[in-house]
Amino acid sequence: MGSEWHAWSAFDSARPYLLEFSVDFPLGTFCRRRDMLPAFMTHSSSLSAPDLRTPDLQASGRGPLVSLGDLAWDVLAKPDTTLLPGGDTTGRMELLGGGSAANLAVWAQRAGYPSTFVGKIGRDRFGELATADLEAEGVQAELTLSGQHRTGVILALLDQRGQRAMLTGQGADWELLPEELPRDVLLGAGHLHLTAWSLFRDPPRAAALEAARLAKGAGATLSLDPGSFQMIGQMGRENFLDIVDNIPFDIIFPNDDEARAMSQESDPERALAWLRDRYPNALVVLKLDEEGALLEGPSQPRTRVAATRDHLLDATGAGDSFGGAFLAGWLAHGDAVRAAELGAQVGGWVVSRFGARPPADDELRARLTAMDVRSAAAGTVIR
Numbered sequence: 001m002g003s004e005w006h007a008w009s010a011f012d013s014a015r016p017y018l019l020e021f022s023v024d025f026p027l028g029t030f031c032r033r034r035d036m037l038p039a040f041m042t043h044s045s046s047l048s049a050p051d052l053r054t055p056d057l058q059a060s061g062r063g064p065l066v067s068l069g070d071l072a073w074d075v076l077a078k079p080d081t082t083l084l085p086g087g088d089t090t091g092r093m094e095l096l097g098g099g100s101a102a103n104l105a106v107w108a109q110r111a112g113y114p115s116t117f118v119g120k121i122g123r124d125r126f127g128e129l130a131t132a133d134l135e136a137e138g139v140q141a142e143l144t145l146s147g148q149h150r151t152g153v154i155l156a157l158l159d160q161r162g163q164r165a166m167l168t169g170q171g172a173d174w175e176l177l178p179e180e181l182p183r184d185v186l187l188g189a190g191h192l193h194l195t196a197w198s199l200f201r202d203p204p205r206a207a208a209l210e211a212a213r214l215a216k217g218a219g220a221t222l223s224l225d226p227g228s229f230q231m232i233g234q235m236g237r238e239n240f241l242d243i244v245d246n247i248p249f250d251i252i253f254p255n256d257d258e259a260r261a262m263s264q265e266s267d268p269e270r271a272l273a274w275l276r277d278r279y280p281n282a283l284v285v286l287k288l289d290e291e292g293a294l295l296e297g298p299s300q301p302r303t304r305v306a307a308t309r310d311h312l313l314d315a316t317g318a319g320d321s322f323g324g325a326f327l328a329g330w331l332a333h334g335d336a337v338r339a340a341e342l343g344a345q346v347g348g349w350v351v352s353r354f355g356a357r358p359p360a361d362d363e364l365r366a367r368l369t370a371m372d373v374r375s376a377a378a379g380t381v382i383r
Helices: 100-110 125-136 183-187 205-217 229-235 237-244 256-263 268-278 318-333 336-351 362-370
Strands: 004-007 019-022 065-069 072-079 091-098 115-122 140-146 152-158 164-168 191-195 221-225 283-287 293-297 300-305
Touching: 065 100, 065 205, 065 318, 072 125, 091 100, 091 125, 100 115, 100 125, 100 191, 100 318, 115 125, 115 183, 125 140, 183 205, 191 205, 191 318, 205 221, 221 318, 229 237, 229 256, 237 256, 256 268, 256 283, 268 283, 268 293, 283 318, 283 336, 293 336, 300 336, 318 336, 336 362
Parallel strands: 065 115, 065 191, 072 152, 115 140, 191 221
Antiparallel strands: 004 019, 072 091, 152 164, 283 293, 293 300
16 A cells, blocks of 8 residues: 555444545654654644743753653544434534543643643544644644554543543554653653553553653653543453552542542542552542542642532543643642642533533633633743
């Protein structure tokens, strides 16, 4: 097939949308700057990034946040009524940028902290659009291009309450190898964020663990999102804990279900106590949906931060937006409670809209401004 590649829609068997194009670009090249992108990955002015100048990190002595892992497209489907086996109904469907690690990088950037995403995408139309999406947000994209694997696609099925169940296709983001890591970027990171989606199988586990070794060895702080209670169960709790126990993270972001899967405690307070005992050097940020968040760490007394009163439309990306905003605040000023309050404001705004990265609006700008955030999403150009 030469340099000609085909990208199909998420519903590959039906193949209703065929995108075909030709490229001639070496595999495995990192897309670090826009001028390094091949012609087909140069996006139009309508998708160009805002005129954003990130803060001078030399003043704070800390490098950028680097989020490593999954970059994919979310196919969101929310039926208007219950979808019966063999039945048909109407509903809302959207194709939106996704991937837990990429979402977190976007939300950290929107909340005012310079962010970089490291991952792997297919050399296809979905990869082109995903890269344009990140760059339009001001996130630096450190990407390996694959001709053997397609850009990932995630199907998110939403119920009438807005809660979601997800089917994750194993795309190029699952194939990242240690030798493909941008070592200089990881050695210069101020903070590295990992999700357990990079740990559930190998590859990409070896790449994630090597990234943690490089960044931590160079002085970066490290955070981990446990990713999925169901995947923890499928992998086996003990197998999962054996891996996590050897990652020197400073912050862990479980939700209620993930904390239960790890601790085997049904009560959030007891689950938090178990996590603190298991990981005494880490700050635990336990996300509890409408009940807010519980925080406790080596220098942080147990504190509950309230959730907002936003109406739940779509829970997709709620934890990622909370985590990205939390890290933006925590890396800027070190106050975990203030950071969680920012995360709650951002997460509440997200769940009241459709998708993991809804376009910024006046309400988001008002919330960020009230939390003293200076960023493009807050309507502030930092020069």
